[in-house]
Amino acid sequence: MSSSSQSLVQHGHSVLVRIAKGDIRHIKAEENGTAVIPKFGSFLCNDLIGQPYGLTYEIVGKNLKLLPPRLLQEVEDTDATNELISDGQLVQPLTLDEIKELKQSGAHSSDIIQKQIENHANFALKTEYSKEKYKKRKEAKYSKTFTTIEPTIFNVCEYWFAKDQTRIRDIRSDSLGQILNLANIHPGGRFLVVEDASGIVASAILKRLGGDGQLLAICDTESPPAFPVMQQLNLTPDEIKPLRSLNWATALQDYNPIVPPSDLAPGEIRSERQKSRLKKRKNMNDALENTRQELFAGEFDGLVIATEYDPYSVIERLAPFLGGSAPIVVHSPYIQILSDLQAKLRNMPQYLSPSVTEGWLRRYQILPGRTHPMMAMSGSGGFILHALKVIENPVREEIPAVSAEAADAEMQGGDASEDAMVVDEKTE
Numbered sequence: 001m002s003s004s005s006q007s008l009v010q011h012g013h014s015v016l017v018r019i020a021k022g023d024i025r026h027i028k029a030e031e032n033g034t035a036v037i038p039k040f041g042s043f044l045c046n047d048l049i050g051q052p053y054g055l056t057y058e059i060v061g062k063n064l065k066l067l068p069p070r071l072l073q074e075v076e077d078t079d080a081t082n083e084l085i086s087d088g089q090l091v092q093p094l095t096l097d098e099i100k101e102l103k104q105s106g107a108h109s110s111d112i113i114q115k116q117i118e119n120h121a122n123f124a125l126k127t128e129y130s131k132e133k134y135k136k137r138k139e140a141k142y143s144k145t146f147t148t149i150e151p152t153i154f155n156v157c158e159y160w161f162a163k164d165q166t167r168i169r170d171i172r173s174d175s176l177g178q179i180l181n182l183a184n185i186h187p188g189g190r191f192l193v194v195e196d197a198s199g200i201v202a203s204a205i206l207k208r209l210g211g212d213g214q215l216l217a218i219c220d221t222e223s224p225p226a227f228p229v230m231q232q233l234n235l236t237p238d239e240i241k242p243l244r245s246l247n248w249a250t251a252l253q254d255y256n257p258i259v260p261p262s263d264l265a266p267g268e269i270r271s272e273r274q275k276s277r278l279k280k281r282k283n284m285n286d287a288l289e290n291t292r293q294e295l296f297a298g299e300f301d302g303l304v305i306a307t308e309y310d311p312y313s314v315i316e317r318l319a320p321f322l323g324g325s326a327p328i329v330v331h332s333p334y335i336q337i338l339s340d341l342q343a344k345l346r347n348m349p350q351y352l353s354p355s356v357t358e359g360w361l362r363r364y365q366i367l368p369g370r371t372h373p374m375m376a377m378s379g380s381g382g383f384i385l386h387a388l389k390v391i392e393n394p395v396r397e398e399i400p401a402v403s404a405e406a407a408d409a410e411m412q413g414g415d416a417s418e419d420a421m422v423v424d425e426k427t428e
Contacts, residue, residue, distance in 0.1 A: 172381025199227020354387035
């Protein structure tokens with residue numbers, strides 16, 4: 001699939017939409033289907049299919065009306081202040097019943113907002129900034145507009161972090177970027193992953209591999225792990241191709257898988273259906289054995305861990321399959337877990353420079369004359385431990401120890417010989 005077609009909404013795509021309030025929702029674009037945004041509205045998906053992401057629409061009945069891009073306007077403030085404004089019940093004489101009647105009569109949201117502005121007793125006393133905020137607040141309440149968002153790994157991570165950050169183990173978008181960077185994820189690489197963060201880490205690795213490489217997920221289930229996040233990224237079959245999975249039992253070298261027989265004598269095969277079932281069973285057994293042999297071959301380029309299990313036990317099991325200088329990256333919502341892990345790895349010569357970091361992110365509102373940090377921000381995106389696995393050389397030559405006095409004497413001797421050479425040059 002070309003990059004140009006990926007930027008268009010297609011049949012079966014998962015689509016993120018940002019409604020007027022600023023919240024992000026998730027819908028499925030099915031041909032001839034109806035998309036429902038809870039507590040907001042519904043519309044026919046055919047109006048979305050084939051359109052590029054990033055456009056803004058308004059729900060009119062069951063159809064969508066494409067809105068032109070909204071230009072950023074300069075707000076010129078005046079000498080007006082808000083000090084003489086007193087909020088009360090009589091400030092807005094338009095009652096809720098009257099607003100409800102306007103909505104039921106089919107009045108447009110802009111007409112309802114204009115009606116409220118005309119009936120607002122103190123609207124003229126507001127500053128220009130306050131008037132703009134008032135209009136935006138009313139638009140978010142009454143308008144049926146939304147903007148489509150392409151489900152990139154960044155946007156999907158933002159969506160889940162705002163919706164339920166515990167589902168992705170508090171992995172914020174900036175933390176996810178740090179994980180990929182520290183693990184040196186690159187096309188053509190071979191990586192191990194152990195995660196129970198709904199697939200956000202595995203999906204991000206697959207997107208960066210771009211279909212070239214290998215990703216082996218170790219899980220605790222017999223069937224392949226369920227990664228719900230992966231279903232929202234609209235990954236192509238080529239992008240999913242590098243993914244393989246093993247459970248902890250089949251990852252043991254001395255494990256003998258108990259599988260039903262896949263070979264029968266020709267005379268024992270009674271039907272084509274049985275023959276097809278045996279062939280499918282044999283393919284599954286061969287795929288399992290091939291994946292095990294790939295793991296045991298080792299020389300993986302990195303290990304990424306984001307799981308509730310003890311990370312030290314995971315490293316202890318999987319580190320033998322890593323190559324030299326392979327990065328080990330562990331994410332956890334709790335610093336104490338990584339602090340204990342760091343203390344253990346520091347005493348082990350095969351792990352180089354284990355360090356723990358915490359990402360910090362603050363968002364800003366960027367508007368003319370109104371640029372400032374956002375008042376609300378997430379407290380933490382979790383903590384990350386990074387270390388390198390090194391391979392000791394068992395036949396290395398021992399370097400003789402040199403005492404501090406001997407080193408000083410050698411240094412002084414070298415300086416004296418240099419001084420003598422300078423004197424000889426002057427004499428000549």
